[in-house]
Amino acid sequence: MKIHEYQGKEVIARFGAAVPLGYTAKSAEEAALQAARIPGDIKVGGGVKVCKTPDELKQHAARILANPLITPQTSAEGQRVKTLLIEQGTVIKKELYFSVLVDRESKKPMILASAEGGMDIEEVSEKHPDKIIQETVDPLLGLRNFQALRIAYRMGLDAIDPKLPAKAAKCFMSLYRAFSENDCALLEINPMIINGDNEVVCLDCKMSFDENALYRHPDIEKYRDLDEENAVETEAAKWNLNFIKLDGNIGCMVNGAGLAMATMDIIKYYGGEPANFLDVGGGATAERVEAAFKIITEDPNVKAIFINIFGGIVRCDMIAEGIIEAFKKVNLRVPVVVRLQGNNADKAKTIINGSELKDKLVMIDDITEAAKKSVAFVKG
Structure with missing residues (x-):
């Protein structure tokens, strides 16, 4: 979890580190009022802008709050600024x-x-x-x-x-x-x-x-600012899902970080691009799998989904039940490749083959063939 600069300074100041005198503001008018509390003529505002007069500070504050901040650390679209830090100028x-x-x-x-x-x-x-x-x-x-x-x-x-x-x-x-x-x-x-x-x-x-x-x-x-975090990753965290958004078009649902990394690697090896890292974890439930499915399908870039589950602690039949429930609630328009191996894998396949999903997804046991099929769906 990351926090804002002004919050970080509050933390380190409590441990005895010296920081400039400063106050936060959420509007240009408030920035001018806060600046008046700081001794000296030179003030530094978020952005970073050095201001020598109240009018100059107010103008910079209004401009920063009205436009996205674009830096090497932000995306090309930039980041909306909601809070300014006004500090005393320092030699x-x-x-x-x-x-x-x-x-x-x-x-x-x-x-x-x-x-x-x-x-x-x-x-x-x-x-x-x-x-x-x-x-x-x-x-x-x-x-x-x-x-x-x-x-x-x-x-x-x-x-x-x-x-x-x-x-x-x-x-x-x-x-x-x-x-x-x-x-x-x-x-x-x-x-x-x-x-x-x-x-x-x-x-x-x-x-x-x-x-x-x-x-x-x-x-x-308490410092957490959800507006500064990826909304999808925040939703995933509510379900204890380890999720990271990527730039590809093949959605991945895997259990175990190591298998998830291997799945992404094999997708790339055969010419595809993973759309996400998603580890449902060893204690996955049908509800968690359903939530994972919804998170993947909300990405408009996803053109195929590869579900790769190795049943150890987690049971494959439970994963199958989660997939079925997700299909009932999600209007899915992309192909799905499923590989289920390990604990109760045969039972899981029976559950899926006995459902209305048997014609809507492709069951493949071999990881290489499953990855190739996922890539073929996207390129086909």
Whole structure:
């Protein structure tokens, strides 16, 4: 789960990290009122726009709220802006990069940092790989002070001010605690700055969280903005379905993440394009399968559906019942290929063959042939 920048700053501020003074607004008029609460002439609004007068701020606010925001992180259509963050202007002496993420190789938290802040870390990594600082953290011990100081010295902060490494280390440790104690998947500050008073300030904040741990953090879950999430993926989550929308035209319904990945791979191998990743899980019920079917068929790009179920914990006959119920409620106009193997597979085939669906879908036992047939339906 991702949250907004202003929400992320609220979180890290609670752990002691310094952030600019700022307020949120939902209209140009409110933005002007909030800006009046902030000392100084220079204000920074969401977008990011630097404003020197109230009129300039109001004009920028109205423009941003009226038009979709298009950035490298959004789609071509952009993203509608509903909330603005108005912040105090800050003198920037030096920009830094700091992030905490989970390193899959070491299976531990890892800090990525650089003295080259304000740029995409991918760009820094490509052009200046020697300027990327990596520090693996023992999750049982947390980030130690000597590690935080080592990062600060490697950034060269002592050359700016001998007191800066200690200040930066304190900020790093606050950010790590915010990451660890909230079960984050990512915490990124870009840029982190050294201001005119040689203080360390988090000028930006990006945070995402492990959704499997949100039950432990109701305060974080309250930040969830469903308008910022894919509506179909949100609906799938209500049914405990693991669903990701893709750009292809062959809908996939599979049980188990590994089998789902293999199914998508074999579809692509034979020249097709999967329209989604959809794992109904090991504890699938007929109701969950019916919901999965509806979610797939709501995608207008889907021209064929490949149902690939290996019965282990989940019973194939239960899947068959879900398919039948879904067919009764969905006006399906695309071909469906079904492969059912494993627990109660024969019983499932008997159920389907004894229903009115026997002429509406294709039953194939071999995964290769089933994938080929799915692709042929789309290309045919």
